Amino acid sequence: MEIEFQQVGKKYESGQEALSQVSFHLQQGEMAFLTGHSGAGKSTLMKLIMMIERQSYGKILIDGVDLRTLGAGSIPYHRRRVGVVFQNHQLLFDRSVFHNVALPLMISGAEPEQIAKRVRAALDKVGLLGKEKFNPQALSGGEQQRVGIARAVVNRPQLLLADEPTGNLDPKLSAEIMNLFQEFHRLGTTVMVATHDLALVARMRHRVLTLNKGRIVNDGGFG
């Protein structure tokens, strides 16, 4: 999936400007990090791509389609093409790991056999195949994070968005998670990861977009 921001801004009713004049172009299959201090606008930028919020001005093109032309009825279908790992929308503890990962497939009416196959494949990719029947609460923080990633990729999205996916994890686990994203990138998925873990970003050698007070202050090299 291809993402293009043209002079995008987001102002809240309070007058606070979360993003201003943001422009960048992410090619199909590209992987990029989004860094910046907390409150710099990383989450807002991702919410605009997911159409959780709408920009105040400027143009966002996803595969050439202006998001402003999509009505409320198209939003669910837009979201199905994007896999997300968001901090505040985590797993549901009233069902098994399997059913958590199966959610994106169930909403689009996939066949039960197809669901089982794809969920196992996704859990296999994140190394949790043996734990499909567990309740997510019984898993460690790192494992829960990986279940979230499995849920994000189970529908084979064209774009993978992750907001602080290594937030509470130790460096070794963080590196593992990042390697996972890198694998999906190698398989052709466009990947965008918001993180403030600069050391990790530096090691990964991908494009880095740095936000400061809602503006892109650096776009390019790693580190």
Next chain:
Amino acid sequence: MSKLSPRGATRQSMVQSKNKLKDSQPFSLAQHLRHHQSVLMESFARLTLYPLATVMTVLVIAIALSLPGALFVLLKNVESITDRWEQQSVIGLYLFSSLEDTEALALSHQLSSRADVERVDYISKEEGLRYFEQSSGYEDILSALPENPLPIVLQVIPKAVVSLETLPGLETLRADLEALPQVEYAQLDAQWLQRLASILAFGQRFIYGVSALLLVAVFLIVGNTIRTAVESRRDEVMVLKLVGATNAYIRRPFLYMGLWFGVLGGLCASVGIVLFSWWISQPAERLIALYQADFELLGFNLNNILVCIFISAIAGVIGAWISVGKHIRDMELQ
């Protein structure tokens, strides 16, 4: 639809890609059926997770429905009793006193040949006087009068007997007869039935009114329970929105929950009404036996039960719909 969409050459291609978006994963009929079936089962299973709350909601619905249901049984029985209560009808025609006997007799013959008239009894002024003397005890006063003040009366016996069904037809006949030039006044002897008919009409309206009010109560009960259910599943609603579930998909389990509440409430109400009818049937039958009437009490039959459950189910779904639609729209991702 966003008002911001630019008008121009690019619009065509955008519409196309939007359509492509929507068509990417269409639900087939089989998928729909399977999905609805599983949602139906899951929503029932969810009700059993909170048995106390479920039972209370169902009972409140049942109580709200059993009042109009019981009134309905009562009305049905009263109507049925009066339907069987047939008696010979009589329309009394009071002729103008200026009319000669021969003219009155001619009218009597003419009326008795009508298709809707069984026979006509002729009561002359003298016969009328005799009846009056026997029944009223005012002989002295009458004999003091210079002449007989009573008119000739034709007692028309229509073919139809009086019942609630035939009453409107008989009333038309009475009006027709009164319109005759020889007739001063026509009286249909069915006053008690006319009163009963208006009481029953009143009763029917009353029951419809009460039923409508209590149906609104069912909407509110179900709506409130569903609102709580949506609130307690807020996390799930959010995750579903995030992964691209449509509002219809998110709404569905709650609508089925409303359906279950309605069906179970209607079922409980039916059981209650059946038990109630059975409970009052004994004294009622004794009462009927005292009047030596040949009459069988009507209970709440299978048809009534099915209608009760159906109405309750529809009310449950509507209540859920009103509540859930608003709440899910209001819950926006943050």
